[in-house]
Amino acid sequence: MQPERQRQLSTAEERRETVLRTAIGAFAARGYFGTTTTEVAKAAGISQAYVYRLFTDKEALFVAVVEHCFVRVRASLEAGAAGARGSSPEAVLSAMGDAYAHLISDKDLMLVQLHAQAATVSEPAVREAVRAGYARTVEYVRGASGGDDRQVQEFFAVGMLCHLVVSMDAGAVDAPWTRTLTAGIRHY
Amino acid sequence: MQPERQRQLSTAEERRETVLRTAIGAFAARGYFGTTTTEVAKAAGISQAYVYRLFTDKEALFVAVVEHCFVRVRASLEAGAAGARGSSPEAVLSAMGDAYAHLISDKDLMLVQLHAQAATVSEPAVREAVRAGYARTVEYVRGASGGDDRQVQEFFAVGMLCHLVVSMDAGAVDAPWTRTLTAGIRHY
DNA sequence: GTTGCATGTGAGTACTCAATCACTCACACT
DNA sequence: AGTGTGAGTGATTGAGTACTCACATGCAAC
Numbered sequence: 560m561q562p563e564r565q566r567q568l569s570t571a572e573e574r575r576e577t578v579l580r581t582a583i584g585a586f587a588a589r590g591y592f593g594t595t596t597t598e599v600a601k602a603a604g605i606s607q608a609y610v611y612r613l614f615t616d617k618e619a620l621f622v623a624v625v626e627h628c629f630v631r632v633r634a635s636l637e638a639g640a641a642g643a644r645g646s647s648p649e650a651v652l653s654a655m656g657d658a659y660a661h662l663i664s665d666k667d668l669m670l671v672q673l674h675a676q677a678a679t680v681s682e683p684a685v686r687e688a689v690r691a692g693y694a695r696t697v698e699y700v701r702g703a704s705g706g707d708d709r710q711v712q713e714f715f716a717v718g719m720l721c722h723l724v725v726s727m728d729a730g731a732v733d734a735p736w737t738r739t740l741t742a743g744i745r746h747y
Numbered sequence: 748m749q750p751e752r753q754r755q756l757s758t759a760e761e762r763r764e765t766v767l768r769t770a771i772g773a774f775a776a777r778g779y780f781g782t783t784t785t786e787v788a789k790a791a792g793i794s795q796a797y798v799y800r801l802f803t804d805k806e807a808l809f810v811a812v813v814e815h816c817f818v819r820v821r822a823s824l825e826a827g828a829a830g831a832r833g834s835s836p837e838a839v840l841s842a843m844g845d846a847y848a849h850l851i852s853d854k855d856l857m858l859v860q861l862h863a864q865a866a867t868v869s870e871p872a873v874r875e876a877v878r879a880g881y882a883r884t885v886e887y888v889r890g891a892s893g894g895d896d897r898q899v900q901e902f903f904a905v906g907m908l909c910h911l912v913v914s915m916d917a918g919a920v921d922a923p924w925t926r927t928l929t930a931g932i933r934h935y
Numbered sequence: 936g937t938t939g940c941a942t943g944t945g946a947g948t949a950c951t952c953a954a955t956c957a958c959t960c961a962c963a964c965t
Numbered sequence: 966a967g968t969g970t971g972a973g974t975g976a977t978t979g980a981g982t983a984c985t986c987a988c989a990t991g992c993a994a995c
Contacts, residue, residue, distance in 0.1 A: 794945080
């Protein structure tokens with residue numbers, strides 16, 4: 560027998576990544592204030608006490624989750640843009656929008672962004688993370704698409720409208736007003 | 748002396764209105780989960796116990812606050828539209844946007860809307876209130892402006908972008924990315 | 936002025952939450 | 966086998982939390 564990987568303990572770094580991944584699902588439903596560290600621990604399959612060995616406190620945990628979300632969003636935009644390199648700004652923005660629509664077909668990622676935006680008001684650390692996340696994302700979208708201010712702004716405005724539609728689950732309501740708001744918004 | 752109003756006790760209905768008005772400021776900072784009923788009581792100048800005589804529970808209180816916000820938003824849009832009656836859809840939408848910008852120069856109203864949107868995910872009663880609020884608002888904007896689906900959708904997309912900008916306090920950050928996001932967004 | 940009812944509160948209850956700590960166990964290395 | 970270190974947990978704590986209830990007070994009508 561080879562000395563194949565058989566240990567039952569993970570490294571702290573692996574655990575941290577597991578927590579970041581699974582905590583998205585936990586925070587998605589009830590946000591920063593409404594989600595307990597016990598729920599996060601359960602989602603990651605560890606004890607609540609151990610959460611505090613991996614992250615200094617609940618705020619640091621949430622901030623790490625938010626940063627993780629922004630990284631994933633950017634990765635998805637990059638993948639989308641890669642398929643339309645050299646095209647017109649409109650085409651690149653459309654490809655990015657499409658990639659993003661795929662990314663958030665699982666709603667949790669988007670919901671965490673929404674909750675982070677709300678928590679921003681009272682939690683300075685979260686505000687810094689969200690600002691930094693949008694700063695990088697806006698500049699990336701501008702650079703990769705070559706679009707002007709107007710186009711980039713519209714890209715994010717539509718993204719925000721998307722957040723509204725998803726949070727209300729407007730897709731589940733068939734009415735003129737939901738059709739107006741969701742018109743042309745891709746979802747998979 | 749006339750029998751002028753001199754009583755020190757309010758009617759329950761008056762108190763309820765006071766609570767709705769002042770609770771906006773309380774909920775604005777930390778949202779549904781993060782705000783305590785004690786804070787709401789303090790803001791209204793009554794005891795925490797009495798909050799529960801005026802509203803059946805915290806959820807009903809928050810829902811009432813959210814509905815109150817939507818009423819105020821609609822009133823402000825109506826006032827804006829009144830000043831541009833008979834003009835082109837673009838002009839009416841612009842007047843509405845201007846009225847809304849004035850309304851939310853005090854950020855609390857907008858922040859409550861944002862927090863309500865977030866709470867929507869896990870609180871069905873809040874979801875219903877938010878859906879009903881947007882349903883009426885979308886139809887009002889459509890009817891009063893005479894704009895088509897595309898214009899109405901953009902009106903709300905810009906509104907959502909506005910929420911993002913205010914929640915992050917992007918106006919306080921002077922950088923290319925904030926200038927891109929806030930370009931053309933009125934604030935007073 | 937006393938009766939009846941609505942307004943309003945102080946002092947709780949039962950519970951949950953973030954955070955801590957003493958502790959056990961797994962593993963690599965000698 | 967022995968030892969040092971990092972992974973991981975059960976039990977607990979102290980500070981809130983939503984919500985309740987017995988009781989007080991204001992006020993109008995008779």
